[in-house]
Structure formats: C-alpha cells, structure tokens
Amino acid sequence: DVKVTQSSRYLVKRTGEKVFLECVQDMDHENMFWYRQDPGLGLRLIYFSYDVKMKEKGDIPEGYSVSREKKERFSLILESASTNQTSMYLCASILTSGYNEQFFGPGTRLTVL
Amino acid sequence: GQQVMQIPQYQHVQEGEDFTTYCNSSTTLSNIQWYKQRPGGHPVFLIQLVKSGEVKKQKRLTFQFGEAKKNSSLHITATQTTDVGTYFCAGPGAGAGSYQLTFGKGTKLSVIP
Numbered sequence: 001d002v003k004v005t006q007s008s009r010y011l012v013k014r015t016g017e018k019v020f021l022e023c024v025q026d027m028d029h030e031n032m033f034w035y036r037q038d039p040g041l042g043l044r045l046i047y048f049s050y051d052v053k054m055k056e057k058g059d060i061p062e063g064y065s066v067s068r069e070k071k072e073r074f075s076l077i078l079e080s081a082s083t084n085q086t087s088m089y090l091c092a093s094i095l096t097s098g099y100n101e102q103f104f105g106p107g108t109r110l111t112v113l
Numbered sequence: 114g115q116q117v118m119q120i121p122q123y124q125h126v127q128e129g130e131d132f133t134t135y136c137n138s139s140t141t142l143s144n145i146q147w148y149k150q151r152p153g154g155h156p157v158f159l160i161q162l163v164k165s166g167e168v169k170k171q172k173r174l175t176f177q178f179g180e181a182k183k184n185s186s187l188h189i190t191a192t193q194t195t196d197v198g199t200y201f202c203a204g205p206g207a208g209a210g211s212y213q214l215t216f217g218k219g220t221k222l223s224v225i226p
Binding site (some may be wrong): 031033040041042043044045048050058090094096100101102103104105106107 | 119122146148154155156157158161201203206212213214215216217218219
C-alpha cells in the first residue's frame with residue numbers, strides 16, 4: 001500500500017514564525033503536491049514538484065516556499081506565518097502510470113495565532 | 114485558467130434516497146477523476162473516466178463522463194450513512210505532463226438516518 005505521511009496532524013504557531021510542514025511518501029513517486037483546503041474553497045494547489053530539486057508554482061504560491069532534496073520528501077515552508085494561513089494542508093503524491101491517481105496524506109491542521 | 118465547477122455545494126438526503134453531484138469544466142478534459150473525503154479524513158481516489166460518454170459503476174455508485182468530455186456526474190443509489198462525506202471531481206491541469214489536477218469545490222453529502 002502507498003503511504004503518504006505528514007509530520008503533524010495538528011500544529012499551532014504564532015504570527016511571524018517560520019513553519020515547516022513535512023511530507024514523506026514511500027512508493028518512489030516522482031510527483032508530489034501541496035494543497036490547502038478551506039471550507040467552501042475546496043482544494044487549492046500551492047506548489048508541486050516533479051523531481052528532486054524541481055518545483056513549480058501552483059495556484060496560490062504567495063507566502064509559501066517548498067523544498068525537495070530527496071525524492072521521498074517534500075517540505076512546505078511558511079517563511080513568516082500569518083493568520084490567513086490558518087488552514088488544513090494536504091500533501092499528495094502521484095503514481096504516474098495507470099490511473100495517475102493522487103494519494104493524499106492525512107493532512108496537517110495549522111492554526112496561526 | 115481552467116475551472117472545474119461542481120454543484121450542489123451541499124446535499125442533505127434521507128437514508129435510502131438517491132444522490133447526484135454534477136461537475137462541469139470550462140474546457141474539454143482528457144479525463145476526469147472522482148475522490149471521496151470522509152469527515153476528518155483525506156481525499157481518496159474513487160475512479161477515473163477517460164472516454165466520451167463513459168459510464169462506470171461501483172456497487173451503488175454510477176459515474177458518467179459527458180459526450181463532449183466537459184461534464185461528469187456521480188450518482189449514488191439508495192444512500193447509506195457510510196456514504197457521508199465530500200465528493201470531489203478533478204480534471205487534469207493545464208500543464209502538459211505535470212500531473213496537476215484542478216479540483217472542483219466538492220459536494221458535501223449528509224445522510225439522515
């Protein structure tokens with residue numbers, strides 16, 4: 001079974017803090033994604049990566065950066081957290097054969113005070 | 114950019130009633146995927162449709178892809194409390210080979226026992 005894990009289920013940070021969200025997948029997937037999910041807005045793509053050290057902006061990259069130093073790990077970084085970044089963050093990776101379905105991690109609910 | 118619209122946003126049904134959610138794209142899609150997210154959970158892949166007019170069934174769930182490949186629907190027959198959750202459709206992103214998905218905002222299904 002594909003497993004996508006995220007470092008924390010719940011996280012509380014203060015405004016201005018630097019925040020790291022970690023995602024690890026164990027199936028050698030090349031493509032990985034970070035989304036945020038807010039009520040009424042669905043899933044919005046922040047960044048994605050199609051290979052080690054490669055990254056592309058998604059629909060809402062402002063205020064975020066990412067890092068992919070190893071194939072299995074994709075990190076989302078909030079350089080200076082703000083209250084409007086309070087959200088559920090979901091990581092996903094994709095099997096690039098067959099259905100190209102995305103496998104999601106359990107999510108990190110981040111609260112910025 | 115590509116938009117994927119999904120209606121209704123919410124649906125409350127009595128257990129045993131049928132349920133349908135509709136997905137419309139602003140552009141022709143090469144394929145469409147459907148995901149289910151249980152309360153407190155993460156999105157889980159249900160199915161992918163590829164062919165024009167395609168109909169696929171999974172037990173009480175029927176998925177259709179429109180002839181023009183711009184719309185899709187998910188129909189659940191005789192809903193059960195286990196069907197509760199949010200159903201998302203998703204189409205491929207604009208970037209060729211990127212494996213991005215553009216998600217609809219989802220339909221949240223409540224089933225009243």
